[in-house]
Amino acid sequence: MVSANAALFRPVRAGNAFEETVERLLQAIRLGVVGAGDRLPSERELAERLGVSRVTLREAIRALADAGYVESRRGRYGGTFVNEKLPEPAERAIGQVDPAGLEDALCLRHVLETGAAEAAAARTLSPADRQHLTGTLAEASAASLADYRRKDSRLHLAIAEVTASASLTSTVADARTRVNQLLDRIPLLEPNLEHSNAQHEAIVDAILAGDPVAARQAMAEHIEGTASLLRAFLS
Template identity: 55%
Template sequence: MPVDADSGADDRLAPVLRPVRAGNGFEEALEQILQVVRLGLVPGGERLPAERDLAERLGISRVTLREVLKVLQEQGLVESRRGRYGGTFVLARADAAGQDELRRRVAATDIEDVLRFREVLEVGAAGLCAEHGLTEEQRSRLRRALARTRDAPLTDYRRRDTLLHLTLAELCGSPSLTAQYAAVRATVNDLLDCIPLLVRNLEHSQRQHAALVEAVLDGDPAGAREVMREHCAGTAALLRGFLA
């Protein structure tokens, strides 16, 4: 699978893709790959992992996986390409159709519920990472995720911001929390896609990211929780202002 220069496939997809439970293989696999697409972990124009790799990660047969991919194709989210460089590629959202779909999702979303749940998960994950500590490899992963948000072009900022937050959620050591966060973050991203990118806000957000990572690496759970709480509050204020 071709990957962008800022991240390996494992870094990008590990927080979301996991073996599904018996009995709901099709539904849970569809949910996870939809999260991959909605979170931008594989951006428009890039290829999903090969079928064999995806099936192994999800713990399903390739027949079931193909049924999942067929649904995604029918929804206009991916396309299948043949040939040496073929595979299943994520399609970029059409602007008008995408905005209409986003408006429908926002109208059906309890924004306050989403924002509060997100805060609980994120503040908890930050505190756990700082309290229990990280291995050297995990510390390096967190630093790399932060560095990628600093270097991100404006058009790719939200995707890399998502990757930083997903990395922190994964490193807290609770797969259940990580799964719940990936789901709520997909909804948060839908909401964020309905409001403009504000350079001043992004600069403030980056200062908070740096302070957050520093608190986690310093083993300061109270500081990490407080920075994350403030960070979530800033995003919530913007979303309420534009969408409530």
């Protein structure tokens, strides 16, 4: 299994080190890779993994603290922790979304995530892989409205992780971040969440059964439902 943690905390490009460091840390938080109340890796480890200076990393962490995403604690058990309550997404705006950009994001997600589900089902999964899928599925199913999007994202990342492809996991994370920016602009609808949870279960069941065709079809159906809602609210 390829860890999404490793895929997200990869070296940034030198030209925009501060901005990309903030982006990577926010991705890890918003996609649920580092959960509410969890501690980020140490400054030394993060700086090494991201390929940035400790100064740049501290500036990025300070910016996220000022924005309400993390807090720093001193002492033996100190470090940087994700806040239990995260800032609300920016105010929703209906419309004013570039149609071409919307379709581009939806097309990319469809190709990547249906392929990831198929590839995951085609692998011989280890007990750890199987536990990872069932655990993230259970967390998504039990998530509150406030935490649903992060737990949902974490499940979709888990599917990419068990493909054992670092490149795919990293790309799915980037694509999911784009989609989440669009989802933040529309309301969470409880009937849709119930339907999504049932579809999640079908996807995971197909992967665990080693049925690539069923896994791809179940993921395609799930993704198209989300795409329909986005088109309805944002087109």
